[in-house]
Amino acid sequence: MACTSTAPLVMRIMASSIQIAGRAGRIIRDVMSKGDLGIVEKAKDDLQTEADRSAQRCIVASLERLFPNVTIIGEEGKTDLKVPEDWLVSDLNTDFLERNTCPDALKQVKESDLVIWVDPLDGTSEYTQGFLERVTVLIGISVNDRAVGGVIHQPYFESSTGSLGRTIWGVKGIGTGGFTPTRPPTNRFIVTTTRSHSDAIVQSALDAVSPDEVLRVGGAGYKVLQLLEGNAHAYIFASRGCKKWDTCAPEAVLEAQGGKLTDMIGRHYYYGKEVSFPNVCGVLGTASGISHEDILAKMPENVKEAMNKTH
Ligand code: AMP
Ligand code: MG
Ligand code: MG
Numbered sequence: 158m159a160c161t162s163t164a165p166l167v168m169r170i171m172a173s174s175i176q177i178a179g180r181a182g183r184i185i186r187d188v189m190s191k192g193d194l195g196i197v198e199k200a201k202d203d204l205q206t207e208a209d210r211s212a213q214r215c216i217v218a219s220l221e222r223l224f225p226n227v228t229i230i231g232e233e234g235k236t237d238l239k240v241p242e243d244w245l246v247s248d249l250n251t252d253f254l255e256r257n258t259c260p261d262a263l264k265q266v267k268e269s270d271l272v273i274w275v276d277p278l279d280g281t282s283e284y285t286q287g288f289l290e291r292v293t294v295l296i297g298i299s300v301n302d303r304a305v306g307g308v309i310h311q312p313y314f315e316s317s318t319g320s321l322g323r324t325i326w327g328v329k330g331i332g333t334g335g336f337t338p339t340r341p342p343t344n345r346f347i348v349t350t351t352r353s354h355s356d357a358i359v360q361s362a363l364d365a366v367s368p369d370e371v372l373r374v375g376g377a378g379y380k381v382l383q384l385l386e387g388n389a390h391a392y393i394f395a396s397r398g399c400k401k402w403d404t405c406a407p408e409a410v411l412e413a414q415g416g417k418l419t420d421m422i423g424r425h426y427y428y429g430k431e432v433s434f435p436n437v438c439g440v441l442g443t444a445s446g447i448s449h450e451d452i453l454a455k456m457p458e459n460v461k462e463a464m465n466k467t468h
Contacts, residue, residue, distance in 0.1 A: 165259040167266050167298060167306060167328070170224060170273065172249035174296040174308045175324050177219045180246045181212040181294045182312030182322050185278055194285060202354060202398075204281045209233055212277035212294060215244040220275075223247065226268040228430045231275035232402045253326065253334070260330030263305065272299045272430045274405035280376030282353050289313035293378030297405025299428030305329045306413075307406025309378045325385070327410030338414055339387030341444050345369040349380045349389040354398045358463045362395035362421065362439075365455045377440070381407035384416055384444040391452055392442035395421050395460050400434040407442070415445030421464045423453045438464045 164172070188194065188208035195207035213231045218238040220229050222245060276295035278284060283291040290313050298306040306328040314323040325335040341347060348368040351359065352375045363371060372389055374380060377399055383389040405428050408418040419425050420438035443449045 164254050165264045165266065166268065166271070167263045167300065168254060168257070168259045169249060170220075170227070170271070170298055171306050171308070171326060171328060172251070172253045173220070173223055173246065174298070175250040175253055175326055176248050177216050177246045178294045178296055178308045178310035178324055179322060180219070180244065181215050181277055182310050184208065184211045184215055184244070185284070185292065185294070185312045186321065189284070189289070196285060204285060205233060206278070206281060206285065208284065209278040209281055210236060213275060214238060214240045215246070216275050216277055216294070216296065218244065219246040220273060224268065227271050227273055229273045229275060230402065230430070231277060232400065233277060257328070257331050260328070262330060263300065263328075266300050270300050272428055273297070274299065274402040274428060276378070276402040276406075279378040279403060283375040283379075288375060291374055291376045291379040293376055293382070295378050295402060295406040297402065297407075297409055297428070299405055302427040302429040303425065304405045304408040304412070304428055307409035309382065309406055309410055311382070325382070325410060327413030329409060329413050331413065333385070333410055333414045336386065338385060338445070340446060341384075341387045341390045347372060347389040349374060349383045349392050350394055351375065351396070351398075354396060356396060358460055359394060359396050361457060362393050362460045365457050365460065366391070366393065366452055377403035378407055381411050381418070381442055384411060384442055385414060387444070390444050390447045392440060393452070394440040395464060396439055397435050397437045399436040399440050401426065401428055401432060401436065402434075404436055404440060411442055416443055416447070417449045418442040419449065421456065421460065423449065
């Protein structure tokens, strides 16, 4: 139990990120329902819409006002932080604070130890093509270079009561919330991977594990959700396209539930403020109870070579 103002810093950032992600999700839905997505091509196969821009402004402006000395890195770079008053979220999720105790290892964390990684809209291609369930808002918290906490918000998740949006969170040393963790089936092996950023090496890595089924779905957040909810055993992406804001929150949530997320060589990424953004050695995620090492051991030379070359 913790009072909102005296809770340790990491707990307060988590509690506000849960609220802020929900507000950003509303902005994403509003942009879509107005119909003008304002698409800009940042690079080949890399789009940005008005929803990416506005959601980032909402998240970064809200976090900066509450935690002015914490480094915040958002996918959309420097954005105008003069935002409409009703985009500024200042409340904390009291349920999170009341039900959870800060792990000892995180109690003394200072603002200078932290970096918050923001992907305001993960799965932009999915958003523009109407695969709305796969869109997520990702807010990841790293402490001393490691991903320790995160929020994955799904603006278009439809609950049994018909309401839209859900927020999943995880903190290493506490666990996860906002969904029902489920183990994947034991009689078949299901892999999830990119829908729109595949190449020969990505395919070699998939072939090497002889999956019974491959779920090709966009979004790093959505793919990790497939591991958390028992729809896939592994997330395999042997390519350099993902960035730190794609993996910080998903890694923290997955590992808080007993899974693992590393590069394709088996190393955790670093999330300190000086790191370069691209995850050059790919992404390997495994659900809780699935052997990460077994998958790494199956990777053929051409995949290992390609991943090492980009390092
Ligand atoms: P995907 O699995 O293809 O949906 O990608 C997960 C995340 O990584 C998304 O935010 C993508 O934008 C990003 N990503 C992956 N591959 C690339 C690429 N080749 N170029 C740009 N972004 C990429
Ligand atoms: Mg992304
Ligand atoms: Mg994005």
